Amino acid sequence: MAAFARRKAQRLARPDPSRKRALDARAAELARLLNAHERFCTTSSCDGRVLLADTDGGGIQKKNCTWLLVTHDPCAKGDVMTALEKSTGDVVFKFEPFVLHVLCRELQDAQLLHSVAVDSGFRNSGITVGRGGKITMAVRSTHCLEVPLSHKGRLMVSDEYIEFLVHVANQKMEENIRRIERFHKGLELALEAAVPTDTLAPKGPEKSRSVYVHRRKRRTIREQANPSGELEPQDDTESSLDLFAEIMI
Amino acid sequence: MAAFARRKAQRLARPDPSRKRALDARAAELARLLNAHERFCTTSSCDGRVLLADTDGGGIQKKNCTWLLVTHDPCAKGDVMTALEKSTGDVVFKFEPFVLHVLCRELQDAQLLHSVAVDSGFRNSGITVGRGGKITMAVRSTHCLEVPLSHKGRLMVSDEYIEFLVHVANQKMEENIRRIERFHKGLELALEAAVPTDTLAPKGPEKSRSVYVHRRKRRTIREQANPSGELEPQDDTESSLDLFAEIMI
Numbered sequence: 059m060a061a062f063a064r065r066k067a068q069r070l071a072r073p074d075p076s077r078k079r080a081l082d083a084r085a086a087e088l089a090r091l092l093n094a095h096e097r098f099c100t101t102s103s104c105d106g107r108v109l110l111a112d113t114d115g116g117g118i119q120k121k122n123c124t125w126l127l128v129t130h131d132p133c134a135k136g137d138v139m140t141a142l143e144k145s146t147g148d149v150v151f152k153f154e155p156f157v158l159h160v161l162c163r164e165l166q167d168a169q170l171l172h173s174v175a176v177d178s179g180f181r182n183s184g185i186t187v188g189r190g191g192k193i194t195m196a197v198r199s200t201h202c203l204e205v206p207l208s209h210k211g212r213l214m215v216s217d218e219y220i221e222f223l224v225h226v227a228n229q230k231m232e233e234n235i236r237r238i239e240r241f242h243k244g245l246e247l248a249l250e251a252a253v254p255t256d257t258l259a260p261k262g263p264e265k266s267r268s269v270y271v272h273r274r275k276r277r278t279i280r281e282q283a284n285p286s287g288e289l290e291p292q293d294d295t296e297s298s299l300d301l302f303a304e305i306m307i
Numbered sequence: 308m309a310a311f312a313r314r315k316a317q318r319l320a321r322p323d324p325s326r327k328r329a330l331d332a333r334a335a336e337l338a339r340l341l342n343a344h345e346r347f348c349t350t351s352s353c354d355g356r357v358l359l360a361d362t363d364g365g366g367i368q369k370k371n372c373t374w375l376l377v378t379h380d381p382c383a384k385g386d387v388m389t390a391l392e393k394s395t396g397d398v399v400f401k402f403e404p405f406v407l408h409v410l411c412r413e414l415q416d417a418q419l420l421h422s423v424a425v426d427s428g429f430r431n432s433g434i435t436v437g438r439g440g441k442i443t444m445a446v447r448s449t450h451c452l453e454v455p456l457s458h459k460g461r462l463m464v465s466d467e468y469i470e471f472l473v474h475v476a477n478q479k480m481e482e483n484i485r486r487i488e489r490f491h492k493g494l495e496l497a498l499e500a501a502v503p504t505d506t507l508a509p510k511g512p513e514k515s516r517s518v519y520v521h522r523r524k525r526r527t528i529r530e531q532a533n534p535s536g537e538l539e540p541q542d543d544t545e546s547s548l549d550l551f552a553e554i555m556i
Contacts, residue, residue, distance in 0.1 A: 084412075128471070146355045165414070165436060168436075169436050172435060172436075182445075182447060183432055183433065184431075184432065184433010184435060184445060184447075185433055185434040185435065185436065186421060186433060186434065187414060187417075187418050187421075187434065194431060198431060198433075202451040202453045203453050204452050204453055204454070205454045205455075206452070206454075206471065206472060206475050209471055214464075214465075214467070214468045214471055215463075215464055215465075215468055216463075216464075216465075219463045219464055222455065222458055222463055223455060226455050227505060303314075
């Protein structure tokens with residue numbers, strides 16, 4: 059308990075190492091909500107963005123990659139065309155969805171977040187348990203768009219295609235925002251309803267039951283946050299896993 | 308313990324629900340390796356594939372999506388061109404990397420798999436702890452390629468671009484195979500080195516230390532499986548998370 063509080067205080071005191079030196083707007087609201095609770099500490103995030111990466115052809119790695127354009131807002135074709143003029147290598151157009159990493163004090167805290175994230179459409183979310191028991195929940199989407207545009211400085215697609223692509227990316231950005239909003243709303247309800255772990259005995263049967271207290275309440279929460287039951291998932295790799303091969307041995 | 312064995316036996320007895328009705332070759336080898344251990348049970352997998360999905364413009368959802376082409380082998384431009392002739396809607400060209408889901412008997416078993424997966428380049432891997440304590444490890448990559456090709460039946464890109472795209476996809480497929488092989492090798496070494504949890508007392512300090520027994524051995528394993536220390540990651544969203552905004556509150 060005390061160790062987590064110390065770790066959280068250290069994280070919050072660190073300077074922001076990002077290029078922007080600040081949180082994106084929606085992630086900032088979520089960080090405020092989560093960090094107000096003793097058992098959570100957000101560590102990194104991105105609202106979702108469109109970026110144009112200029113590489114030397116060896117893949118999008120930090121060391122050999124220049125960003126020609128980054129935007130967290132809907133994108134305009136003109137911005138892409140202007141950015142492309144600066145290109146010398148292989149340019150890739152990417153839409154990267156929302157991502158959020160949260161340190162959690164106990165496994166059941168991570169389970170709560172994970173469940174709300176998946177219910178909100180972030181189907182690639184997952185928990186990591188590291189050395190020394192550090193528990194991190196990563197909110198991740200299956201949303202993806204990655205389109206090679208140029209090769210060795212030469213544009214491989216038409217103006218009309220770029221206009222179409224920008225339209226597709228903006229649609230994905232809208233869906234991404236809907237998922238973030240659903241996650242935020244679901245989280246508010248879940249955190250309000252969840253019995254604080256602090257009020258439970260640190261050991262014994264009561265504690266192991268507390269996750270299920272969350273879970274029973276969450277069914278109602280989910281219905282409130284998403285009354286239509288629609289998730290409108292796009293390109294949900296994970297949701298089609300039942301089509302994949304099952305073990306045959 | 309007995310409950311996990313029962314669940315595993317039930318899973319293995321089920322008919323394969325996939326379209327192919329069989330495991331992909333590399334996933335089959337991994338399933339054999341993992342299922343030989345009491346504490347693991349693989350549930351779904353895909354070696355990685357290129358697919359052409361024809362949609363009605365509402366996104367790649369199962370209900371409104373036809374697959375014009377699926378291949379787990381390197382792709383040829385001719386196959387893509389032939390498949391495109393059948394298109395009537397919005398066609399998207401996708402490369403989907405390796406994915407594997409494994410039920411784990413205990414959290415420390417999932418931690419072991421997770422660590423080997425991340426070390427092999429599958430940086431979006433994560434653990435899920437469900438109702439009733441069901442623990443699943445998902446091996447996932449950050450690898451992605453998703454390219455809209457046509458709109459309302461009309462091709463938006465040139466033949467030359469498709470040739471280039473197929474080349475990029477095949478490069479990603481090669482890197483995907485390298486990661487699977489690294490994962491397989493790392494897993495063999497880790498499973499060999501790990502102290503079987505069955506031999507440890509079910510409770511007490513020895514048990515809580517067993518993960519760290521794995522971890523100390525794994526450092527050596529990692530060096531053996533990947534002596535150069537190179538992961539050659541491409542488009543590793545997660546690895547650039549230190550560039551993202553940190554909490555500022």
